[in-house]
Amino acid sequence: MRQSLLFTKTLKEISSDEISINASLLRRAGFIDRLTAGVYTYLPLGLIVLNKINNIIREEINQIGGQEVLMPGLTPKEPWEITGRWETEDALFKLKGVDDKEYALGATHEEVVVPLVQNYVSSYKDLPLYVYQIQTKFRNEKRAKAGILRGREFVMKDLYSFHTDEADLNKYYEIVKQTYIKIFERLDISKQTYLTFSLGGSFSKYSHEFQTISESGEDTIYICHKCNLAFNEEVFEGGEKKCFDCGSTDLEIKKAIETGNIFKLGTRYTLPFKFDYVDRAGKKQPVIMGCYGLGPTRSMGAIVETHYDDKGIIWPAAVAPFDVHLLILGKNNESIAKKAEELYNDLTQQGTTVLFDDREESAGIKLKDSDLIGLPIRLVISEKTLAADSVEMKYRNVDKFELIKLKEILKKLQK
Amino acid sequence: MRQSLLFTKTLKEISSDEISINASLLRRAGFIDRLTAGVYTYLPLGLIVLNKINNIIREEINQIGGQEVLMPGLTPKEPWEITGRWETEDALFKLKGVDDKEYALGATHEEVVVPLVQNYVSSYKDLPLYVYQIQTKFRNEKRAKAGILRGREFVMKDLYSFHTDEADLNKYYEIVKQTYIKIFERLDISKQTYLTFSLGGSFSKYSHEFQTISESGEDTIYICHKCNLAFNEEVFEGGEKKCFDCGSTDLEIKKAIETGNIFKLGTRYTLPFKFDYVDRAGKKQPVIMGCYGLGPTRSMGAIVETHYDDKGIIWPAAVAPFDVHLLILGKNNESIAKKAEELYNDLTQQGTTVLFDDREESAGIKLKDSDLIGLPIRLVISEKTLAADSVEMKYRNVDKFELIKLKEILKKLQK
Numbered sequence: 001m002r003q004s005l006l007f008t009k010t011l012k013e014i015s016s017d018e019i020s021i022n023a024s025l026l027r028r029a030g031f032i033d034r035l036t037a038g039v040y041t042y043l044p045l046g047l048i049v050l051n052k053i054n055n056i057i058r059e060e061i062n063q064i065g066g067q068e069v070l071m072p073g074l075t076p077k078e079p080w081e082i083t084g085r086w087e088t089e090d091a092l093f094k095l096k097g098v099d100d101k102e103y104a105l106g107a108t109h110e111e112v113v114v115p116l117v118q119n120y121v122s123s124y125k126d127l128p129l130y131v132y133q134i135q136t137k138f139r140n141e142k143r144a145k146a147g148i149l150r151g152r153e154f155v156m157k158d159l160y161s162f163h164t165d166e167a168d169l170n171k172y173y174e175i176v177k178q179t180y181i182k183i184f185e186r187l188d189i190s191k192q193t194y195l196t197f198s199l200g201g202s203f204s205k206y207s208h209e210f211q212t213i214s215e216s217g218e219d220t221i222y223i224c225h226k227c228n229l230a231f232n233e234e235v236f237e238g239g240e241k242k243c244f245d246c247g248s249t250d251l252e253i254k255k256a257i258e259t260g261n262i263f264k265l266g267t268r269y270t271l272p273f274k275f276d277y278v279d280r281a282g283k284k285q286p287v288i289m290g291c292y293g294l295g296p297t298r299s300m301g302a303i304v305e306t307h308y309d310d311k312g313i314i315w316p317a318a319v320a321p322f323d324v325h326l327l328i329l330g331k332n333n334e335s336i337a338k339k340a341e342e343l344y345n346d347l348t349q350q351g352t353t354v355l356f357d358d359r360e361e362s363a364g365i366k367l368k369d370s371d372l373i374g375l376p377i378r379l380v381i382s383e384k385t386l387a388a389d390s391v392e393m394k395y396r397n398v399d400k401f402e403l404i405k406l407k408e409i410l411k412k413l414q415k
Numbered sequence: 416m417r418q419s420l421l422f423t424k425t426l427k428e429i430s431s432d433e434i435s436i437n438a439s440l441l442r443r444a445g446f447i448d449r450l451t452a453g454v455y456t457y458l459p460l461g462l463i464v465l466n467k468i469n470n471i472i473r474e475e476i477n478q479i480g481g482q483e484v485l486m487p488g489l490t491p492k493e494p495w496e497i498t499g500r501w502e503t504e505d506a507l508f509k510l511k512g513v514d515d516k517e518y519a520l521g522a523t524h525e526e527v528v529v530p531l532v533q534n535y536v537s538s539y540k541d542l543p544l545y546v547y548q549i550q551t552k553f554r555n556e557k558r559a560k561a562g563i564l565r566g567r568e569f570v571m572k573d574l575y576s577f578h579t580d581e582a583d584l585n586k587y588y589e590i591v592k593q594t595y596i597k598i599f600e601r602l603d604i605s606k607q608t609y610l611t612f613s614l615g616g617s618f619s620k621y622s623h624e625f626q627t628i629s630e631s632g633e634d635t636i637y638i639c640h641k642c643n644l645a646f647n648e649e650v651f652e653g654g655e656k657k658c659f660d661c662g663s664t665d666l667e668i669k670k671a672i673e674t675g676n677i678f679k680l681g682t683r684y685t686l687p688f689k690f691d692y693v694d695r696a697g698k699k700q701p702v703i704m705g706c707y708g709l710g711p712t713r714s715m716g717a718i719v720e721t722h723y724d725d726k727g728i729i730w731p732a733a734v735a736p737f738d739v740h741l742l743i744l745g746k747n748n749e750s751i752a753k754k755a756e757e758l759y760n761d762l763t764q765q766g767t768t769v770l771f772d773d774r775e776e777s778a779g780i781k782l783k784d785s786d787l788i789g790l791p792i793r794l795v796i797s798e799k800t801l802a803a804d805s806v807e808m809k810y811r812n813v814d815k816f817e818l819i820k821l822k823e824i825l826k827k828l829q830k
Contacts, residue, residue: 007482007544009535033531035487036516041531042485050485067422070457070465072450073488074508074520074553074568093489095510095520097567098555101451105489105510105520116448116456120424129422136551138489142513152512153489 001044001322003357006030008043010369020216022301023147025313029372031321038144038152045373046300048321050155053296054134056186056318057157060179064172066132066159071112073136077102079111082272091139105138110269110291113160118275121287124164127277128172132159134296146216148301149257159292164277166203169264169288176292180210180260187299188316192306193259194230196221197244203264206235210260210294214305217257224251259302260294313374314396322355324413325375329363329382340381343391343406352413371396379409416459416737418772421445423458425784435631437716438562440728444787446736453559453567460788461715463736465570468711469549471601471733472572475594479587481547481574486527488551492517494526498687506554520553525684525706528575533690536702539579542692543587547574549711561631563716564672574707579692581618584679584703591707595625595675602714603731607721608674609645611636612659618679621650625675625709629720632672639666674717680704728789729811737770739828740790744778744797755796758806758821767828786811794824 008030018024018034026032031046042050058068080086086104093105106112113131121127137156144152159176163169177195184190189212196211211221211230221230224243231244231251242249267286270276276284300319307314317323324347328340337358344356355375357366363382370378378401380392391409394401404412423445433439433449441447446461457465473483495501501519508520521527528546536542552571559567574591578584592610599605604627611626626636626645636645639658646659646666657664682701685691691699715734722729732738739762743755752773759771770790772781778797785793793816795807806824809816819827 005480005482007532007535007541007546011534033534035527035531036489036491039487039489039491041487041527044482044484047483047485065420067420067459068462069459070462072454072456072568073551074451074454076451076454093510093512093518095508097508098557103508112450112456116450117422119426119448120422126422131422136488140513153487 001355003355004359006044008045010372018147019145020147020149020301020305021308022149022216022304025304025308025372026148026301029313029374032148038141038150040148040151040153040297045321049300049315049319050296052319052321053187053299054155054157057183057294057296058134060183060186061132061157061159064130064175064179066130069116069131069133070135071106071109071116071133073106073138074103075106075109075112077104079115079273080104083111083269084272085111091141093138093140106135107137107139108293109133109135109158110160110265114269114273114275114289117160117162118273121162121275121277124277124279127287128161128163128168130159130161130172132157146218146257146301148297149214149216149305150218151297154295155297157294157296161290161292163288163290164279164285166266166288169203169266169290173262173264173290176262176290177208180262180292180294183294184210184212184259186318187303188318189259189299189302189306192302194221194223194228194256196230196232196256197235198232198261199234200263203266207261207263209258211256212259212302212306213254214257214302215255216301216305217255219256219258221254221256222251223254224248226250230256257298257302257305259299260292262292263290265289265291308374311368312372315374315376317376320374320376322353322375323415324352324354324377324379325357325370325373326354326379326381327357327366327370329366329380333383336381336383336386339386339406343379343381343409346410347413350410350414352415377413416770418770419774421459423460425787433562434560435562435564435716435720436723437564437631437719440719440723440787441563441716444728444789447563453556453565455563455566455568455712460736464715464730464734465711467734467736468602468714469570469572472598472709472711473549475598475601476547476572476574479545479590479594481545484531484546484548485550486521486524486531486548488521488553489518490521490524490527492519494530494688495519498526498684500526506556508553508555521550522552522554523708524548524550524573525575525680529684529688529690529704532575532577533688536577536690536692538693539695542702543576543578543583545574545576545587547572561633561672561716563712564629564631564720565633566712569710570712572709572711576705576707578703578705579694579700581681581703584618584681584705588677588679588705591677591705592623595677595707595709598709599625599627599674601733602718603733604674604714604717604721607717609636609638609643609671611645611647611671612650613647613676614649615678618681622676622678624673626671627674627714627717627721628669629672629717630670631716631720632670634671634673636669636671637666638669639663641665645671672713672717672720674714675707675709677707678705680706723789726783727787730789730791732791735789735791737768737790738830739767739769739792739794740772740785740788741769741794741796742772742781742785744781744795748798751796751798751801754801754821758794758796758824761825762828765825765829767830792828
């Protein structure tokens, strides 16, 4: 894409009430815009990143049998009353329609997915099954100061599994756990993300979160580096803080953000809806459930919180909006412009995605913007590099740069 | 995809308050599920169709310079007060947050996109520009009886254009008009879709809608077949009903659904936000706007309303969830099952998408379900067809079928 056509621009400063690293960098670099506290627009560069994250998650969840649907954001009061959460869930945005009909904006979708799946399941032969969506959620948050780490509106991947029995749930729960580890690896935040014991779940005292270390995070976790496990502060319930596995009290305390969670729900939601199946013996049994959340927008924030320096963002290649930032310095010279256009076209043709800074801006501004936007590879073409039939190539996360012959650069960047 | 793994099933009947063709067929065939009046879940088959429609629209809007963003659904009261629509727009869902902050759910996004674009535009050099999104919208509709033709929650492609002057807006308005015609052609509803004069727009007395003929539609249009134009009832304002172009009064009256609309907004939204640019002479001028809506979910409904028979849906190839429905009749015979599996794998390998009915159901149920679901091509593999080393092939919209040799079918279905 030609940067001269991109309608967004980098911003020198943003309003001072945005204190988190992720929002500050993403807003200044033109990835997101804040509409109001906790509510953001995804700008062209940001939407590409979000879609790349969504697609990585989608690929992995499809791999473990997930069937994708799209449930509504506007949900009627009745199912929330059936589960009792209309009154107890304080983060629900509630509203009324013209006919005085009451709705909640979906903050989670057990109340929608259970009666939905119930339509289609009657026998043990219909189970297990796995349904998920990547969808916009709303939470009536009191505090919304952590950028896209904790939004009032945000994108969520929520997966729900339905089983005949606990053993089958346990098996799938482990599969999802491994899949989440793979997703965080692909998003390049696995080194900062810990499988973390937390409270909750209907079948077991503990469930699991995936917590990504981040100064803007709102949770406190205790890391056992020996076991590569972490513990949400809440699990100690005021007792001694020690690793559940090895018993060590040598735990590192860190701020973190919950990028994923997995829960054994058991019959918490199937009983209120009387969601039964007929087993092999012809007897009715309640369906057993699990649920598994992973936040794409929150992960995008966590990626930034763990991939930046004082100059800007440093995107991992898998989610960068473009592979390469091609900068033309000294555009007024026609032969440089021509060579740069050629290179832009050739790279695009071979499937290397390029943000092409063809603007009439100073070298200083272009280099600064490039660091702020943070694509993995920067190519500079100028009178100086062309004198050596070359282009200057620099990785965003490495200080040194090198001259690469023009005739070699295409091959070098081939995927 | 194996139909035995698909969690949805066809339904014999649905609740009697769903009277429109589109909702009735889409629900029975397992494309959508109704959560409450005007609010639907897109099931696996339906989501594939919706994504195909979205991608056709996206490709065409990108072609005319559209830059895709994703704006929030939750919008604060303040910008709606600036334009005066907080009070006048009666289809707004309004709600309050924990801190008594008031919001509207976005029914349209002028109030968000104008201040957003204003951040980045100061000079005539920054214009024109075109910003769009494909996003979930909410409307507090009194009546929601037309299935996905008129939802309380629905998906919308909304494009906004920003110009220095009226002439430039007029030029782009014509470009969008032609692009919409192309989109409706690709969705295979162009024969039933009329460019229609309607009231509204700030610069001209008339604006344009794209109206698709449908018995479930809620608008009444008057078609001049000579000029291939239509007129929304409202434009006659009680006067004589005649074609604006040729003057003929020989107009056909039809029910129709507004699948698209294009508006010259002029300065209706830029003036309240004081969105100016500096012109070549250094003088401040208000930015001129156009807006262009096209409903993907509504178009999906319109496609069904114009592509069905008494047996079910007849999907156009471009938006069908799969290219082929492969039915295995008589699965208990192992050699048939083996041949069917081979064919399924071979077709999938060559990029032909297949819904493979490998369920243990009777031939009658499988054939009936296949007609209801409505994929463009049905392949039946059975003892009888295999005796002739063949597979039976039938187009959904043609009555006759033919036997095709197994060794020829792959090539025949190659795209």
